[in-house]
Amino acid sequence: xxxxxxxxxxxxxxxxxxxxxxxxxxxxxxxxxxxxxxxxxxxxxxxxxxxxxxxxxxxxxxxxxxxxxxxxxxxxxxxxxxxxxxxxxxxxxxxxxxxxxxxxxxxxxxxxxxxxxxxxxxxxxxxxxxxxxxxxxxxxxxxxxxxxxxxxxxxxxxxxxxxxxxxxxxxxxxxxxxxxxxxxxxxxxxxxxxxxxxxxxxxxxxxxxxxxxxxxxxxxxxxxxxxxxxxxxxxxxxxxxxxxxxxxxxxxxxxxxxxxxxxxxxxxxxxxxxxxxxxxxxxxxxxxxxxxxxxxxxxxxxxxxxxxxxxxxxxxxxxxxxxxxxxxxxxxxxxxxxxxxxxxxxxxxxxxxxxxxxxxxxxxxxxxxxxxxxxxxxxxxxxxxxxxx
Numbered sequence: 001x002x003x004x005x006x007x008x009x010x011x012x013x014x015x016x017x018x019x020x021x022x023x024x025x026x027x028x029x030x031x032x033x034x035x036x037x038x039x040x041x042x043x044x045x046x047x048x049x050x051x052x053x054x055x056x057x058x059x060x061x062x063x064x065x066x067x068x069x070x071x072x073x074x075x076x077x078x079x080x081x082x083x084x085x086x087x088x089x090x091x092x093x094x095x096x097x098x099x100x101x102x103x104x105x106x107x108x109x110x111x112x113x114x115x116x117x118x119x120x121x122x123x124x125x126x127x128x129x130x131x132x133x134x135x136x137x138x139x140x141x142x143x144x145x146x147x148x149x150x151x152x153x154x155x156x157x158x159x160x161x162x163x164x165x166x167x168x169x170x171x172x173x174x175x176x177x178x179x180x181x182x183x184x185x186x187x188x189x190x191x192x193x194x195x196x197x198x199x200x201x202x203x204x205x206x207x208x209x210x211x212x213x214x215x216x217x218x219x220x221x222x223x224x225x226x227x228x229x230x231x232x233x234x235x236x237x238x239x240x241x242x243x244x245x246x247x248x249x250x251x252x253x254x255x256x257x258x259x260x261x262x263x264x265x266x267x268x269x270x271x272x273x274x275x276x277x278x279x280x281x282x283x284x285x286x287x288x289x290x291x292x293x294x295x296x297x298x299x300x301x302x303x304x305x306x307x308x309x310x311x312x313x314x315x316x317x318x319x320x321x322x323x324x325x326x327x328x329x330x331x332x333x334x335x336x337x338x339x340x341x342x343x344x345x346x347x348x349x350x351x352x353x354x355x356x357x358x359x360x361x362x363x364x365x366x367x368x369x370x371x372x373x374x375x376x377x378x379x380x381x382x383x384x385x386x387x388x389x
Contacts, residue, residue, distance in 0.1 A: 034352040037365050037366060038349060041369045044296065044370035045085050047143075047262070048091065048303065050088055055311045066106050083303055083348065086127075087138075108120070108161060119136070124374070141166075143166045143208075144165075148175075166206040167207055167218060168209060174190045176211070179211045179326060202384030207228065208229050225256040227376065228248075229260045230261075230264075231244045231259060232262055236269075236285055237267070237328070249286060249289055256376065257294065258296045259296065260296040261279060261295065262298055263338055265336075265337055265339045265340070266327055266331070278339065283368065292372075295372060296370070296372050297348070297373075299342070
């Protein structure tokens, strides 16, 4: 018996069932339909931290890769390639202009050093290219806009590769208010100037962490699509100020934007247990409220499935922030903030199976996995006028 015949006989039971294992380390199987949909789609995670520090490693890989040439190996790349995610939108926050420059310098250097595996997502054509070439696409983004000292800085960071910026993180900046701020002052005059310059150069405006009034002010001022890269529905988690109201979701849709659903367990449900069914409820809710064409994924995890640094003294703890109770924080075990069942590198395959079970069509699943995100971002990036003065 030759090797090919033996392999065919070994796979025969799975083929008959229409289900297949994807990696040797797990016995979990996925349907042929789910695998096909993942293969045919440029899967986009609108907020993926790439790799959080795991302090069980010394040093953590996330630090090693940035500081030691050649340390990102073929085995490391295989985790990202095997995830099925083709585009990873980063989630860093720079506290000022200089740190913003440093962040993008490091990431541009990292991408260039491993160009056989990594590529930067700059323009609409890149979405299809990464799927065709099986590259790991990195979208340079920021979870805050404090690095913009003036509107002219928007142009500079766009030139460095930044394609999306969240107006605020959790607290006030010169632009507006984050949702943990004591009072929501809305979008400032300076904030309006930043938003307009972002629209002019073709940089996507994200309001995921913005407080309610700041969110609505930005949506009202926008003449281009506005995105929620990682947010959930307040109607399903009442009292959670981090989740978006029906009014905000409708206004986002009116701009032609898109909403990435987060997999952070305390953003999905206000009590334990939290599983994939609860995440799917948010997809169902947005589909019913405004339509499937406004849905995407913004897991707010890293590729491994962590939502924060793990295994050791990690320094800053998110729960130490003022007004953190607005998050309604809860976990089932220490540091486990990801939704159970979606807390591993293959989570997009599981999500696809869940959407299939909920009766979503192939076309709609492809839109959610990446089609909507690619369409909206491509539209924003193609709208840029002549560069600002």
